[in-house]
Amino acid sequence: MTDEAILQGQATTPFAGALSAAIRDRGMTLARLQERLAAHGNPVSRATLSYWRSGARRPEGAQSLAAVADLEQLLGLDDGALLQLLGPTQRTGPLGPVAFPFDEDPTEQRVRETFLAMGAAYPDPTRELTIHAVTDVGPEGHVRRRTARVLVQATSGVVTAVPYVEISTGEPTPPPGFEALGGGRISKRYTHPSNEVHGFLFELERPITSPETMLIEWAVTYPPEIEVSDGSGYGVAFQARELLLWTRFDPAWLPDWCDEIEETPAGRVVTPRMLHGARSLHAVRRGFGPGALSMGWGRGERPTTD
Incomplete structure (x- = not known):
């Protein structure tokens, strides 16, 4: 022919x-x-x-x-x-290695159990291409709200929902409030018996087939009894194209010191940061992961580490 x-x-x-x-x-x-x-x-x-x-x-x-x-x-x-x-590319692009973004084995097991309890696969068949995460610190110095706007991509098959977890390793807490702001709804919530992992299942407004993407937005609010006061971050299991953290402090409570903390399979890197008269700090990484990026802060002397 x-x-x-x-x-x-x-x-x-x-x-x-x-x-x-x-x-x-x-x-x-x-x-x-x-x-x-x-x-x-x-x-x-x-x-x-x-x-x-x-x-x-x-x-x-x-x-x-x-x-x-x-x-x-x-x-x-x-x-x-x-x-x-042509529209957007139909390739997923190189996924790179997949890894749990933290090195605590008990925590990974609890996350796995939380995913399975919500009916989600572990590891999840999606990756986050772009993450913009905003943390708001209240006038008492405690984290009151975190929002995340995420471009998620299906890496295999058909994806109808994406699982997320809040982790407080070593510090059992009551469950925070989870809210869907766009791109779908929260269909399930689950708190691990350890009270150190709280999860929710974000049901997409329509299924996506690999390598389709969807933009979603969600928020976590912390009641007064959860006194998160020294940091906030975001972990990714696959490499993300861009991870942006923005931490905003109430003018009634500004920290004396801040640290930018990067944790990857290669190790942990802590970089001191300064507000320089501003009320917020941001940290950005491109082509980042697997790993976690976080911001830590406090008043008084900066803690020493070995």
Whole structure:
């Protein structure tokens, strides 16, 4: 069967349909198109062009996208006419190793038990591509609210819900309040018998199939009896593209010292930070994980560590 015969199938995507129509309208053969692309420094096989036209595959990667831009010119189309039809990438990208973001074995076991109690898989088949987490410290110096806006991606299969946990290792606490702010709802809550791990299941407003993404937002509020006063952070099991922490202090309570703490399989790094007259601090990492990033603070002398 010739390439041209293969191309008679129905186009299955907007990109494939537009490419197919442009090739037909220009009276161009795949062989000729391949030759002209190669002459322009964008070699693409006829089989690949066939896949693109039928919708069996889509262009991915810098070299393929450069070839698509060249196709627009060769087929007499406006700049971006084909590229804009591709939409977001369909690749998950490199996932990297998966690891529990903290090194306490009992804590990992409690997290696993909490996930399973909520009906979630462990490890969870999603990763967080972008995380913007905000912590608000009240006038008594205690954390009162944390919000997180997260771009989650399905890494395998179909995902309907994402589990999250609040951890207070060595300090049993009553459960905080969990609230969904966007992208879905909280369908389950669970407190581990240790009272050191509190979980919730965030049900997405629609299922996503790998490698689709969805933006969600949730909040955790701490009642007065939970006196979280010395830090807040965020852990990721996979590598995240961006992790941003923003800690905001009430003007009635400003710390004397702050630390930025990074914990990864490579070790623990503590970096002193200063407010310099501001009322907030932020820390950002790109291409970070697995691991945890946190901010610690206090009044008086900074504790010494061995």
